[in-house]
Amino acid sequence: MTITAAIVLYAMIWFMIFLIVLPLRMVTQGEAGEVVPGTPSSAPVDAQVGRKARITTLWATGLWIVIAGIIISGVISIRDIDWFNRMSTPIVSRE
Numbered sequence: 305m306t307i308t309a310a311i312v313l314y315a316m317i318w319f320m321i322f323l324i325v326l327p328l329r330m331v332t333q334g335e336a337g338e339v340v341p342g343t344p345s346s347a348p349v350d351a352q353v354g355r356k357a358r359i360t361t362l363w364a365t366g367l368w369i370v371i372a373g374i375i376i377s378g379v380i381s382i383r384d385i386d387w388f389n390r391m392s393t394p395i396v397s398r399e
Contacts, residue, residue, distance in 0.1 A: 305375055313372065318364040325356050325363075 305313075334345030374380055 305372060310372060313375075314364065314368045317368050317371070318360060321364050321367070322357065322360040325360050326353075328356075 330351070331349050332346050333339045333343065333349055336349045338349065339345050340347075
């Protein structure tokens, strides 16, 4: 795995986890009863983006270590993935 591939893999994992963590424990202005004029009631009261980014970084780093370790060790290779593709039968149209 090249350094560029490792960085791209980490970025993909980080953003996927961030999009999962972002809505967790979110309290909307409507739920809190403090709607700021000019904002929708579904806007968060306190998004805590910094805290969620730190949580995401911890989870992403751990998951990246596992996935990168699997890729580098060769436990799962491109040939294994191609084997799954060869098992399916292509649909042939008869006209």
